[in-house]
Amino acid sequence: MSHITTPAIVCAVRHHGEHGAIARLMTPEHGLMAGYVRGGRSTRLRPILMPANLVQAEFRARTGEQLASLTVELALSRAPLLSEPLPAAAIEWCCALTAAALPEEQPFPVLYEALGGVLDAIEAAPAARGWAVALVRYELLILAELGFGLDLGRCALTGEKGEFPYVSPRSGIAVSAEAAKGYEHLLLRLPPFLIQGGMADWRDIFDGLHLTGTFLERSVLTERRHEVLASRERLMERLKRAVA
Template sequence: MHLATSAIVLTALPHGEHGAVVRFLTPDDGLQAGYVRGGRSRRIRPTLQPGNVVALELRARVDTQLTAATVELVTSRAGLAFDRLTAAATEWLATVTAALLPEGQAHARLHAGLDALLGGMSAGIPAADTAAGIARYELLLLAELGFGLDLSQCAATGSTEELVYVSPRSSQAVSRGAGAPYAAKLLPLPALLREDRAATGWLGVDDALTTTGWFLERNLLIGRAAELLTARARLVAIVRAAAESAASAAAETIVAPSPRGD
Protein backbone atom coordinates (compact mmCIF):
# COMPACT_ATOMS: atom_id res chain seq x y z
CA MET A 1 0.00 0.00 0.00
CA HIS A 2 1.35 3.40 -1.00
CA LEU A 3 -0.55 6.68 -0.90
CA ALA A 4 0.76 10.20 -1.38
CA THR A 5 -1.74 13.04 -0.98
CA SER A 6 -2.60 16.21 0.86
CA ALA A 7 -4.57 15.75 4.08
CA ILE A 8 -6.13 17.51 7.02
CA VAL A 9 -4.85 16.35 10.41
CA LEU A 10 -7.75 15.22 12.61
CA THR A 11 -6.42 13.49 15.71
CA ALA A 12 -3.06 12.28 17.06
CA LEU A 13 -2.83 9.70 19.84
CA PRO A 14 0.41 8.65 21.57
CA HIS A 15 1.76 5.27 20.50
CA GLY A 16 4.88 3.76 21.98
CA GLU A 17 7.56 5.91 23.55
CA HIS A 18 7.87 8.61 20.90
CA GLY A 19 5.40 7.94 18.11
CA ALA A 20 1.76 8.79 17.41
CA VAL A 21 -1.12 7.20 15.54
CA VAL A 22 -2.66 9.98 13.49
CA ARG A 23 -5.94 10.14 11.61
CA PHE A 24 -6.13 12.26 8.48
CA LEU A 25 -8.92 13.31 6.12
CA THR A 26 -7.84 13.17 2.48
CA PRO A 27 -9.64 14.60 -0.57
CA ASP A 28 -9.99 11.35 -2.54
CA ASP A 29 -9.31 8.51 -0.10
CA GLY A 30 -11.35 9.58 2.90
CA LEU A 31 -10.23 8.86 6.42
CA GLN A 32 -6.72 7.41 6.70
CA ALA A 33 -4.67 6.42 9.75
CA GLY A 34 -0.94 5.99 10.08
CA TYR A 35 1.89 5.73 12.56
CA VAL A 36 4.17 8.77 12.58
CA ARG A 37 7.59 7.95 13.95
CA GLY A 38 8.67 10.68 16.38
CA GLY A 39 5.17 12.16 16.29
CA ARG A 40 5.46 13.30 19.90
CA SER A 41 8.78 15.06 19.37
CA ARG A 42 9.19 18.82 19.53
CA ARG A 43 10.00 18.88 15.84
CA ILE A 44 6.98 16.96 14.52
CA ARG A 45 4.29 17.52 17.16
CA PRO A 46 3.41 21.06 15.96
CA THR A 47 2.81 19.66 12.46
CA LEU A 48 0.26 17.22 13.84
CA GLN A 49 -2.05 19.81 15.38
CA PRO A 50 -5.70 19.24 14.39
CA GLY A 51 -6.73 21.36 11.42
CA ASN A 52 -3.29 21.60 9.83
CA VAL A 53 -2.89 20.65 6.18
CA VAL A 54 0.02 18.30 5.46
CA ALA A 55 1.62 16.49 2.56
CA LEU A 56 1.01 12.90 3.60
CA GLU A 57 2.71 9.70 2.48
CA LEU A 58 1.44 6.34 3.71
CA ARG A 59 3.23 3.03 3.22
CA ALA A 60 2.53 -0.54 4.39
CA ARG A 61 4.14 -3.75 3.15
CA VAL A 62 1.22 -6.01 4.13
CA ASP A 63 -2.42 -5.38 5.02
CA THR A 64 -1.91 -6.42 8.66
CA GLN A 65 1.00 -4.04 9.20
CA LEU A 66 0.44 -0.69 10.90
CA THR A 67 0.70 1.86 8.11
CA ALA A 68 3.76 4.11 8.34
CA ALA A 69 3.08 7.79 7.73
CA THR A 70 5.41 10.66 6.93
CA VAL A 71 4.17 14.23 6.97
CA GLU A 72 5.32 17.64 5.83
CA LEU A 73 3.51 20.78 6.90
CA VAL A 74 1.72 22.63 4.09
CA THR A 75 -0.62 24.98 5.96
CA SER A 76 -0.44 25.74 9.66
CA ARG A 77 -3.63 26.62 11.49
CA ALA A 78 -2.01 26.85 14.89
CA GLY A 79 -3.67 30.22 15.48
CA LEU A 80 -7.04 28.51 15.93
CA ALA A 81 -5.88 27.29 19.34
CA PHE A 82 -5.64 30.84 20.72
CA ASP A 83 -9.34 31.68 20.51
CA ARG A 84 -11.86 29.91 22.74
CA LEU A 85 -14.50 29.40 20.03
CA THR A 86 -12.19 28.37 17.19
CA ALA A 87 -10.21 26.05 19.49
CA ALA A 88 -13.39 24.28 20.62
CA ALA A 89 -14.76 24.21 17.06
CA THR A 90 -11.55 22.71 15.65
CA GLU A 91 -11.44 20.05 18.35
CA TRP A 92 -15.08 19.10 17.80
CA LEU A 93 -14.99 19.07 14.00
CA ALA A 94 -11.78 17.05 13.86
CA THR A 95 -12.78 14.57 16.57
CA VAL A 96 -16.30 13.87 15.34
CA THR A 97 -15.05 13.41 11.78
CA ALA A 98 -12.35 10.98 12.89
CA ALA A 99 -14.77 9.07 15.09
CA LEU A 100 -17.64 8.64 12.63
CA LEU A 101 -16.13 8.19 9.18
CA PRO A 102 -15.22 4.68 8.00
CA GLU A 103 -11.63 4.38 6.86
CA GLY A 104 -10.80 4.40 3.17
CA GLN A 105 -14.13 5.66 1.81
CA ALA A 106 -14.05 8.86 -0.22
CA HIS A 107 -15.96 11.83 1.19
CA ALA A 108 -14.84 14.65 -1.08
CA ARG A 109 -17.64 17.02 0.01
CA LEU A 110 -16.77 16.58 3.68
CA HIS A 111 -13.10 17.24 2.99
CA ALA A 112 -13.93 20.36 0.98
CA GLY A 113 -16.40 21.59 3.60
CA LEU A 114 -14.07 21.02 6.53
CA ASP A 115 -11.10 22.58 4.75
CA ALA A 116 -13.15 25.65 3.80
CA LEU A 117 -14.49 26.13 7.33
CA LEU A 118 -11.11 25.68 9.01
CA GLY A 119 -9.53 27.98 6.44
CA GLY A 120 -12.18 30.63 7.05
CA MET A 121 -11.73 30.39 10.81
CA SER A 122 -7.98 30.71 10.40
CA ALA A 123 -8.53 33.82 8.25
CA GLY A 124 -10.62 35.40 10.99
CA ILE A 125 -14.24 35.09 9.86
CA PRO A 126 -16.78 36.42 12.40
CA ALA A 127 -17.80 34.15 15.27
CA ALA A 128 -21.36 33.96 13.91
CA ASP A 129 -20.04 32.61 10.60
CA THR A 130 -18.01 30.00 12.46
CA ALA A 131 -21.06 28.87 14.41
CA ALA A 132 -23.23 28.73 11.27
CA GLY A 133 -20.48 26.79 9.49
CA ILE A 134 -20.42 24.20 12.27
CA ALA A 135 -24.16 23.59 11.90
CA ARG A 136 -23.87 23.30 8.12
CA TYR A 137 -20.96 20.87 8.44
CA GLU A 138 -22.96 18.72 10.86
CA LEU A 139 -25.84 18.70 8.36
CA LEU A 140 -23.42 17.58 5.64
CA LEU A 141 -21.95 14.91 7.92
CA LEU A 142 -25.42 13.47 8.50
CA ALA A 143 -26.06 13.38 4.76
CA GLU A 144 -22.71 11.78 3.90
CA LEU A 145 -23.29 9.00 6.43
CA GLY A 146 -26.79 8.16 5.21
CA PHE A 147 -28.93 10.20 7.59
CA GLY A 148 -29.59 13.28 5.48
CA LEU A 149 -32.56 15.54 6.13
CA ASP A 150 -35.09 16.25 3.38
CA LEU A 151 -35.59 20.00 3.69
CA SER A 152 -36.89 20.66 0.17
CA GLN A 153 -40.64 20.51 0.79
CA CYS A 154 -43.26 19.98 3.49
CA ALA A 155 -43.73 16.34 4.45
CA ALA A 156 -47.47 16.89 4.98
CA THR A 157 -48.48 19.13 2.07
CA GLY A 158 -45.62 19.12 -0.43
CA SER A 159 -45.38 22.90 -0.16
CA THR A 160 -42.03 24.62 -0.54
CA GLU A 161 -43.17 27.78 1.26
CA GLU A 162 -42.66 28.74 4.92
CA LEU A 163 -40.68 25.66 5.86
CA VAL A 164 -39.93 26.38 9.52
CA TYR A 165 -39.96 22.95 11.21
CA VAL A 166 -38.32 19.55 10.90
CA SER A 167 -40.10 16.36 11.88
CA PRO A 168 -37.92 14.35 14.28
CA ARG A 169 -39.61 11.16 13.07
CA SER A 170 -39.39 11.53 9.29
CA SER A 171 -36.38 13.91 9.09
CA GLN A 172 -38.41 16.02 6.66
CA ALA A 173 -39.31 19.70 6.59
CA VAL A 174 -42.75 20.83 7.74
CA SER A 175 -44.45 24.10 6.79
CA ARG A 176 -45.64 26.65 9.31
CA GLY A 177 -49.32 25.95 8.70
CA ALA A 178 -49.09 22.16 8.75
CA GLY A 179 -46.81 22.11 11.76
CA ALA A 180 -48.54 24.70 13.94
CA PRO A 181 -50.70 22.18 15.86
CA TYR A 182 -47.61 20.07 16.61
CA ALA A 183 -45.04 22.81 17.05
CA ALA A 184 -44.01 21.64 20.51
CA LYS A 185 -42.99 18.25 19.10
CA LEU A 186 -41.15 19.55 16.04
CA LEU A 187 -37.59 20.79 15.63
CA PRO A 188 -36.76 24.27 14.30
CA LEU A 189 -35.67 24.77 10.71
CA PRO A 190 -33.79 28.07 10.32
CA ALA A 191 -32.98 29.45 6.89
CA LEU A 192 -29.25 28.82 7.23
CA LEU A 193 -29.87 25.07 7.02
CA ARG A 194 -32.08 25.36 3.94
CA GLU A 195 -30.15 27.70 1.73
CA ASP A 196 -26.60 28.07 0.51
CA ARG A 197 -26.48 31.72 1.40
CA ALA A 198 -24.13 34.35 2.76
CA ALA A 199 -23.75 34.69 6.51
CA THR A 200 -26.78 36.07 8.37
CA GLY A 201 -25.15 36.86 11.69
CA TRP A 202 -26.42 34.97 14.71
CA LEU A 203 -29.95 34.61 13.32
CA GLY A 204 -31.00 30.97 13.54
CA VAL A 205 -27.63 29.63 14.69
CA ASP A 206 -28.91 28.28 18.02
CA ASP A 207 -31.91 26.65 16.32
CA ALA A 208 -29.66 25.11 13.67
CA LEU A 209 -27.35 23.55 16.26
CA THR A 210 -30.36 22.26 18.21
CA THR A 211 -31.69 20.47 15.15
CA THR A 212 -28.42 19.02 13.85
CA GLY A 213 -27.50 17.99 17.39
CA TRP A 214 -30.77 16.08 17.82
CA PHE A 215 -30.20 14.00 14.68
CA LEU A 216 -26.52 13.47 15.45
CA GLU A 217 -27.37 12.13 18.89
CA ARG A 218 -30.13 9.88 17.60
CA ASN A 219 -28.37 8.46 14.55
CA LEU A 220 -24.60 8.71 14.93
CA LEU A 221 -23.41 9.62 18.43
CA ILE A 222 -24.36 6.27 19.91
CA GLY A 223 -22.37 3.54 21.61
CA ARG A 224 -18.77 4.61 22.19
CA ALA A 225 -19.32 7.71 20.04
CA ALA A 226 -21.79 9.00 22.65
CA GLU A 227 -18.75 10.14 24.64
CA LEU A 228 -18.42 12.98 22.13
CA LEU A 229 -21.68 14.55 23.31
CA THR A 230 -19.86 16.17 26.24
CA ALA A 231 -17.42 17.90 23.88
CA ARG A 232 -20.27 19.11 21.68
CA ALA A 233 -22.14 20.45 24.71
CA ARG A 234 -19.07 22.49 25.66
CA LEU A 235 -18.87 23.91 22.15
CA VAL A 236 -22.56 24.81 22.06
CA ALA A 237 -22.19 26.59 25.41
CA ILE A 238 -19.32 28.67 23.98
CA VAL A 239 -21.39 29.49 20.88
CA ARG A 240 -24.33 30.63 23.00
CA ALA A 241 -22.08 32.75 25.21
CA ALA A 242 -20.60 34.41 22.13
CA ALA A 243 -24.09 35.08 20.76
CA GLU A 244 -25.20 36.62 24.05
CA SER A 245 -22.09 38.79 24.15
CA ALA A 246 -22.74 39.99 20.61
CA ALA A 247 -26.37 40.77 21.47
CA SER A 248 -25.34 42.75 24.56
CA ALA A 249 -22.79 44.74 22.60
CA ALA A 250 -25.39 45.54 19.94
CA ALA A 251 -27.88 46.68 22.58
CA GLU A 252 -25.30 48.96 24.21
CA THR A 253 -24.56 50.51 20.82
CA ILE A 254 -28.22 51.24 20.22
CA VAL A 255 -28.83 52.93 23.58
CA ALA A 256 -25.52 54.81 23.75
CA PRO A 257 -26.03 58.62 23.72
CA SER A 258 -24.74 60.61 20.81
CA PRO A 259 -21.61 62.75 21.31
CA ARG A 260 -23.81 65.89 21.37
CA GLY A 261 -25.99 64.47 24.12
CA ASP A 262 -29.25 64.46 22.07
Protein backbone atom coordinates in the same frame (compact mmCIF):
# COMPACT_ATOMS: atom_id res chain seq x y z
CA MET B 1 3.32 -2.66 -0.72
CA SER B 2 0.74 0.12 -0.56
CA HIS B 3 2.23 3.60 -0.93
CA ILE B 4 0.06 6.74 -0.88
CA THR B 5 1.29 10.33 -0.89
CA THR B 6 -1.41 12.94 -0.41
CA PRO B 7 -2.29 16.28 1.13
CA ALA B 8 -4.30 15.76 4.30
CA ILE B 9 -5.94 17.51 7.24
CA VAL B 10 -4.99 16.25 10.70
CA CYS B 11 -8.18 15.24 12.55
CA ALA B 12 -7.14 13.16 15.56
CA VAL B 13 -3.95 12.00 17.25
CA ARG B 14 -3.47 9.59 20.14
CA HIS B 15 -0.35 8.33 21.86
CA HIS B 16 0.90 4.87 20.99
CA GLY B 17 3.74 3.32 22.93
CA GLU B 18 6.42 5.40 24.56
CA HIS B 19 7.29 7.69 21.66
CA GLY B 20 4.89 7.08 18.79
CA ALA B 21 1.44 8.31 17.82
CA ILE B 22 -1.46 7.12 15.69
CA ALA B 23 -2.85 9.93 13.55
CA ARG B 24 -6.11 9.99 11.63
CA LEU B 25 -6.05 12.29 8.62
CA MET B 26 -8.72 13.40 6.18
CA THR B 27 -7.54 13.08 2.57
CA PRO B 28 -9.18 14.21 -0.67
CA GLU B 29 -9.17 10.88 -2.53
CA HIS B 30 -8.98 8.20 0.15
CA GLY B 31 -11.13 9.71 2.88
CA LEU B 32 -10.15 9.21 6.51
CA MET B 33 -6.84 7.34 6.89
CA ALA B 34 -4.93 6.20 9.97
CA GLY B 35 -1.19 5.71 10.29
CA TYR B 36 1.52 5.19 12.88
CA VAL B 37 3.98 8.06 13.22
CA ARG B 38 7.33 6.99 14.64
CA GLY B 39 8.45 9.63 17.13
CA GLY B 40 5.06 11.31 16.87
CA ARG B 41 5.36 12.59 20.46
CA SER B 42 8.67 14.32 19.83
CA THR B 43 9.12 18.07 20.11
CA ARG B 44 9.64 18.21 16.34
CA LEU B 45 6.46 16.38 15.35
CA ARG B 46 3.99 17.49 18.04
CA PRO B 47 3.50 20.96 16.45
CA ILE B 48 2.82 19.26 13.10
CA LEU B 49 0.39 16.64 14.40
CA MET B 50 -2.18 19.13 15.64
CA PRO B 51 -5.86 19.07 14.64
CA ALA B 52 -6.68 21.25 11.61
CA ASN B 53 -3.11 21.44 10.33
CA LEU B 54 -2.68 20.76 6.63
CA VAL B 55 0.14 18.31 5.94
CA GLN B 56 1.74 16.39 3.13
CA ALA B 57 1.34 12.77 4.21
CA GLU B 58 3.03 9.56 3.08
CA PHE B 59 1.41 6.25 4.03
CA ARG B 60 3.20 2.94 3.59
CA ALA B 61 1.81 -0.52 4.42
CA ARG B 62 2.84 -4.05 3.40
CA THR B 63 -0.74 -5.39 3.51
CA GLY B 64 -4.23 -3.94 3.54
CA GLU B 65 -4.77 -5.21 7.10
CA GLN B 66 -1.61 -3.62 8.47
CA LEU B 67 -1.66 -0.18 10.08
CA ALA B 68 0.32 2.01 7.72
CA SER B 69 3.46 3.79 8.76
CA LEU B 70 3.01 7.52 8.28
CA THR B 71 5.38 10.42 7.74
CA VAL B 72 4.17 14.01 7.61
CA GLU B 73 5.47 17.38 6.48
CA LEU B 74 3.76 20.59 7.53
CA ALA B 75 2.04 22.50 4.73
CA LEU B 76 -0.09 24.93 6.76
CA SER B 77 -0.21 25.42 10.52
CA ARG B 78 -3.39 26.54 12.25
CA ALA B 79 -1.77 26.22 15.68
CA PRO B 80 -2.11 29.95 16.52
CA LEU B 81 -5.91 29.53 16.51
CA LEU B 82 -5.69 26.95 19.30
CA SER B 83 -4.70 29.70 21.75
CA GLU B 84 -8.10 31.39 21.25
CA PRO B 85 -10.86 29.60 23.22
CA LEU B 86 -13.72 29.90 20.72
CA PRO B 87 -11.83 29.04 17.50
CA ALA B 88 -10.04 26.26 19.38
CA ALA B 89 -13.36 24.74 20.46
CA ALA B 90 -14.71 24.93 16.91
CA ILE B 91 -11.60 23.28 15.49
CA GLU B 92 -11.67 20.56 18.13
CA TRP B 93 -15.30 19.73 17.32
CA CYS B 94 -14.96 19.79 13.51
CA CYS B 95 -11.95 17.49 13.56
CA ALA B 96 -13.34 15.18 16.26
CA LEU B 97 -16.64 14.85 14.37
CA THR B 98 -14.83 14.00 11.14
CA ALA B 99 -12.61 11.40 12.82
CA ALA B 100 -15.49 9.78 14.70
CA ALA B 101 -18.19 9.84 12.04
CA LEU B 102 -16.47 8.67 8.88
CA PRO B 103 -15.55 5.08 8.01
CA GLU B 104 -11.87 4.74 7.16
CA GLU B 105 -10.53 4.66 3.61
CA GLN B 106 -13.79 5.55 1.91
CA PRO B 107 -13.55 8.62 -0.32
CA PHE B 108 -15.57 11.68 0.65
CA PRO B 109 -14.06 14.41 -1.56
CA VAL B 110 -16.96 16.78 -0.88
CA LEU B 111 -16.39 16.49 2.86
CA TYR B 112 -12.65 17.04 2.47
CA GLU B 113 -13.30 20.30 0.63
CA ALA B 114 -16.03 21.31 3.07
CA LEU B 115 -13.86 20.64 6.13
CA GLY B 116 -11.09 22.73 4.61
CA GLY B 117 -13.62 25.48 3.94
CA VAL B 118 -14.87 25.51 7.53
CA LEU B 119 -11.33 25.63 8.90
CA ASP B 120 -10.43 28.43 6.48
CA ALA B 121 -13.52 30.35 7.64
CA ILE B 122 -12.58 29.92 11.30
CA GLU B 123 -9.12 31.22 10.49
CA ALA B 124 -10.26 34.17 8.38
CA ALA B 125 -13.50 35.39 9.96
CA PRO B 126 -13.14 38.28 12.44
CA ALA B 127 -16.06 37.00 14.53
CA ALA B 128 -17.72 33.66 15.24
CA ARG B 129 -20.88 34.48 13.30
CA GLY B 130 -18.72 34.48 10.19
CA TRP B 131 -17.90 30.77 10.53
CA ALA B 132 -20.79 29.37 12.60
CA VAL B 133 -23.06 29.19 9.54
CA ALA B 134 -20.41 27.16 7.68
CA LEU B 135 -20.16 24.83 10.67
CA VAL B 136 -23.91 24.11 10.65
CA ARG B 137 -23.78 23.39 6.93
CA TYR B 138 -20.81 21.05 7.43
CA GLU B 139 -22.75 19.06 10.02
CA LEU B 140 -25.72 18.87 7.65
CA LEU B 141 -23.43 17.70 4.84
CA ILE B 142 -21.95 14.93 7.00
CA LEU B 143 -25.46 13.65 7.66
CA ALA B 144 -26.21 13.65 3.94
CA GLU B 145 -22.93 11.99 2.91
CA LEU B 146 -23.45 9.20 5.43
CA GLY B 147 -26.98 8.47 4.25
CA PHE B 148 -28.87 10.31 6.97
CA GLY B 149 -29.71 13.42 4.97
CA LEU B 150 -32.68 15.49 6.04
CA ASP B 151 -35.55 16.03 3.59
CA LEU B 152 -36.13 19.75 3.87
CA GLY B 153 -38.00 20.32 0.62
CA ARG B 154 -41.35 18.65 1.30
CA CYS B 155 -43.82 18.43 4.14
CA ALA B 156 -43.81 15.18 6.12
CA LEU B 157 -47.59 15.25 6.57
CA THR B 158 -48.96 16.66 3.31
CA GLY B 159 -46.19 15.87 0.81
CA GLU B 160 -46.36 19.47 -0.35
CA LYS B 161 -43.11 20.91 -1.71
CA GLY B 162 -41.73 24.27 -0.67
CA GLU B 163 -39.89 26.02 2.15
CA PHE B 164 -41.06 25.11 5.63
CA PRO B 165 -40.34 26.32 9.18
CA TYR B 166 -40.06 22.99 11.02
CA VAL B 167 -38.53 19.53 10.85
CA SER B 168 -39.90 16.36 12.41
CA PRO B 169 -37.36 14.98 14.91
CA ARG B 170 -38.66 11.49 14.17
CA SER B 171 -38.47 11.41 10.37
CA GLY B 172 -36.05 14.22 9.49
CA ILE B 173 -38.60 15.61 7.03
CA ALA B 174 -39.79 19.21 6.95
CA VAL B 175 -43.22 20.21 8.28
CA SER B 176 -45.31 23.13 7.02
CA ALA B 177 -46.62 25.83 9.35
CA GLU B 178 -50.20 24.71 8.70
CA ALA B 179 -49.49 21.06 9.47
CA ALA B 180 -47.49 22.03 12.57
CA LYS B 181 -50.30 23.97 14.26
CA GLY B 182 -50.63 22.86 17.86
CA TYR B 183 -47.49 20.69 17.65
CA GLU B 184 -44.81 23.35 17.24
CA HIS B 185 -43.26 22.48 20.63
CA LEU B 186 -42.63 18.92 19.46
CA LEU B 187 -40.81 19.93 16.27
CA LEU B 188 -37.36 21.28 15.45
CA ARG B 189 -37.16 24.76 13.99
CA LEU B 190 -35.72 24.90 10.47
CA PRO B 191 -33.75 28.16 10.09
CA PRO B 192 -34.21 29.85 6.70
CA PHE B 193 -30.47 30.04 5.91
CA LEU B 194 -30.31 26.25 5.47
CA ILE B 195 -32.72 26.59 2.55
CA GLN B 196 -32.07 30.07 1.21
CA GLY B 197 -28.33 30.36 1.88
CA GLY B 198 -26.60 33.50 3.07
CA MET B 199 -25.76 34.61 6.58
CA ALA B 200 -27.90 34.18 9.68
CA ASP B 201 -28.55 35.75 13.06
CA TRP B 202 -27.61 33.96 16.26
CA ARG B 203 -31.10 32.61 16.89
CA ASP B 204 -31.08 30.88 13.52
CA ILE B 205 -27.52 29.60 14.04
CA PHE B 206 -28.41 28.02 17.38
CA ASP B 207 -31.56 26.53 15.89
CA GLY B 208 -29.46 25.08 13.09
CA LEU B 209 -26.97 23.60 15.55
CA HIS B 210 -29.79 22.10 17.58
CA LEU B 211 -31.28 20.58 14.43
CA THR B 212 -28.09 18.99 13.15
CA GLY B 213 -26.97 18.00 16.64
CA THR B 214 -30.18 16.05 17.21
CA PHE B 215 -29.61 13.85 14.17
CA LEU B 216 -25.84 13.53 14.58
CA GLU B 217 -26.31 12.26 18.12
CA ARG B 218 -29.05 9.83 17.15
CA SER B 219 -27.82 8.49 13.81
CA VAL B 220 -24.05 9.04 13.52
CA LEU B 221 -22.30 9.36 16.88
CA THR B 222 -23.58 6.19 18.43
CA GLU B 223 -20.41 4.37 19.49
CA ARG B 224 -18.23 7.25 20.75
CA ARG B 225 -21.18 9.42 21.64
CA HIS B 226 -20.18 10.79 25.04
CA GLU B 227 -16.49 11.27 24.27
CA VAL B 228 -17.06 13.13 20.99
CA LEU B 229 -20.13 15.10 21.99
CA ALA B 230 -18.24 16.54 24.97
CA SER B 231 -16.26 18.66 22.50
CA ARG B 232 -19.50 19.89 20.93
CA GLU B 233 -20.86 20.81 24.35
CA ARG B 234 -17.73 22.87 25.05
CA LEU B 235 -18.21 24.68 21.75
CA MET B 236 -21.89 25.39 22.46
CA GLU B 237 -21.08 26.77 25.91
CA ARG B 238 -18.41 29.09 24.52
CA LEU B 239 -20.68 30.28 21.72
CA LYS B 240 -23.45 31.08 24.20
CA ARG B 241 -21.04 33.01 26.42
CA ALA B 242 -19.69 34.90 23.41
CA VAL B 243 -23.12 36.15 22.32
CA ALA B 244 -24.60 36.71 25.78
